[in-house]
Amino acid sequence: MELYELTAHELHEKLTAGEVSAEEVINSIYQRIEETEEDVKAYVTLTKEEALNKAKKVDERLADGEDINPLAGIPVAIKDNMCTEGIKTTCSSNILHNFKPPYNATVVQKLNDEDAVMIGKTNLDEFAMGSSTENSGFFTTKNPWDLERVPGGSSGGSAAAVAANEAIISLGSDTGGSIRQPAALCGVVGMKPTYGFVSRYGLVAFASSLDQIGPFSKDVEDCALALNYICGHDPHDSTSVEREVPDFTESLVDDVSEMKVGIPKEYFGEGIDAEVKEAVEAAIAKLEELGATCEEVSLPHTEYALPTYYLIAPAEASSNLARYDGVRYGYRAEGANSLIDMFKKTRSEGFGDEVKRRIMLGTYALSSGYYDAYYLKAQKVRTLIKDDFEKVFEEYDVLISPTSPTTAFKIGEKSDDPLQMYMSDLCTIPANLAGIPGISIPCGFDNDGLPIGLQLLGNHFDEEKLIQVAYTFEQNTDFHKESAEL
């Protein structure tokens, strides 16, 4: 078995036992990248030199007999919408094609402090707007299970990197499903923590009240490990919660006998692919077999989640993306003959179609005369959606559903139909609106051999329950052991 095929916790054992050096681990990853990246195209930027320097430092520590952190020397990929000091952070947008931040995002700094090794920056749908990476301003990432298919999005690069063994762990951001959906489509574990649990400082904002950073990993144990180091209060982020971070590895318990699992009927309706539905139903049966109580529940406002999301997210985005005007950094259009002209040209040329579409939607929703009918109403419905979850979680520990209505679709299949594309996030969006945590784990394969993911949702700060249920399912199934053949 190659080093790049291992998990973080397996590599950590080897590192501390002196069986391998961090440098060997990093070299193994870059060797893999050399073999497969041309096909997969997960990365926008690779940072080999910095990574090897970092690995050497970890090896020095090991040589000095120092204890190292569980993530020390572990190859990590970062979605290219998180700021990295002195390293390009493009959001896969031409408007930021040359932007090098002068500071590190809090999560990047935290991982760096733990001696995790950044391998590179991964591709995404421009400014995280999309479900396939087809909206990347640069190129489309391929699904490692089938290179003609999308990896999902917007964190498609981060999901594909882990699925292709081009990274051990990666970070993504999830505004409407952008971690969970690509995790499902790429057959890896992906978690969106509770809003406010992971600092957003340095995450280039798409929709501030919905964005949340989370990890991709090959198994639930690595997910718990990553959470241990990225969660926690940050004085730079006023919306980050002051709350002690538990040791999530303590929730790696193979037991669901006390768990009450709700099955929200609205998540199994029209639009859900039959094979996906079957796989998730089989997973429910498995959990019951393992001792969990599973019952149907209702989240009556689910049907309004999509329209609500497509008012709130674009509204916030229209404001968050207004700063890209060509004045201070990033792309500036040539040949403008006035200030306003320069603004217009820069933004017209710098942004892609989907970004422009959402900026226009959002600007419209916030405009005087429309604000009450759209933005304000959406906020009210958002409260109703939150209330739905609150009620259900009074009785149930976790909810189970498909992560994505379908498995990975073909590149180009939906790119001309934004509405069809928006449907990909049907099952994931409500959690962002409510701010609750969700995890996607592999639960089967369709007839084409493409991975299927199941989603578990928990109450605010109930990540531990999600990990316990996910871990139990994983320990009693083999889906996570399959990997893409490249």
Next chain:
Amino acid sequence: MGADYEVTIGLEVHAQLDTNTKIFCSCSTEFGAEPNVHTCPVCLGLPGVLPVLNKKAVEYAIKTGLALNCDIASFSKFDRKNYFYPDLPKAYQISQFDLPLCTDGHINVKTEDEEVRVRINRIHMEEDAGKLVHDGTTDEGSLVDYNRVGTPLIEIVTEPDIHSPAQAVAYLKELKSILEYLEVSDCNMAEGSLRCDANASIKPKGQEELGTKTELKNMNSFKAIEKALKYEIKRQAKVLNAGKEVIQETRMWDDDLGKTFSMRGKEEAHDYRYFPEPDLVPMEVDESWLEKIEEDIPELPTDRKARFINEFGLPEYDAEVLTDSKDIADFFEATVNKHDDPKSVSNWVMGDLMRLLNEENLEINEADITADGLAEMLALMDDGTISSKIAKTVFEEMFKTGKDPDTIVEEKGLKQISDEDELGNVIDGVIENNPDAVADYKGGKDQAIGYLVGQVMKETRGKADPQLTNQMLREKLS
């Protein structure tokens, strides 16, 4: 304008809060640094940054609200005001829209002939923008200085309770004085830490409905505000008198030309697309914090003025002038503490001190003179060491050099000559050299004595004790 119109004015004052650091980051708010020195990723609005509210700024805003008799909201929030301009790095200003921190206040304002109550509609917090520099050093366009970006501001909005340019200025003076007393803003209009926009309209006398208003911008001094309002009222009257209608618009005051110019009409008004700032949590102000801030509010100008009248027996005019500025009032009180003659201290402060400050264009805290120094000088006058005439010289020297009066009197040899022998010699010489004046006096022209005293003063360079001189001259000539 004719006497047939009534004037209605509302004012919007922006005051920079005098915190050490900016409202959403820890950059310094210092004025006058090299361009873009006081900036960081947060105030530059770089991708990914988030604001963190400066609690001190909130405290200052609340303090102002309390002093202006406002209700302080226990729950308020920030909103984004969206518009594109190069001096606004995020392309939105974090401000407060529908739930401002302070509402429903008032202050009483006195002009020469009346006192009016000006109601405060609201006080909200926001961040300042940067500054465009069009200095011609580059032919490629303009430059931007972001030092000022993120300086905390409060915007104080009145109800349309002001009915003349004089009242507007009186309100602004009172407001400035209160802000200075609270030490929440240095209110330096030249540096832009106090800025004022005005809404003005006129209507035929007796008509209930307000006339169409115009918004006036770009007035950088009280004088400019008064002039701009006077101009605008006249302009509107002319428009109405010609049978036309006033257009609702924003007008720019040009101080050099003494005119207002149309900047943008109602149709071109921005749609700011306000919505709640998702990067900040709502602001909650609890009772105990409010009480703590209230305890910190010092005696305000109106109360201090009343106390100066009662405690020091000062005329109302003196009390008014002295309490106008907190620093002057503090200087006055410190001097009186050392030299218990309030009226005399008041005369010196209102006279020589204020004249010199004006001449040198200094604030009292920038001058070298101290209250102790003034008190000591007054004591030297009282005990006859120096004459009141010499005192003026000593005072100017103290003002210029910061030296104490004893040293100045010593160094310059300004001690009053009260020694009868020494003075007698000088007087004898003057009598001898001025036979005509002596003859005049002896011939019954009493005024001639004044001339002779003057000559003695001249000989002694002002040091002769004037009373003693007068008395000795009369004795010698009798």
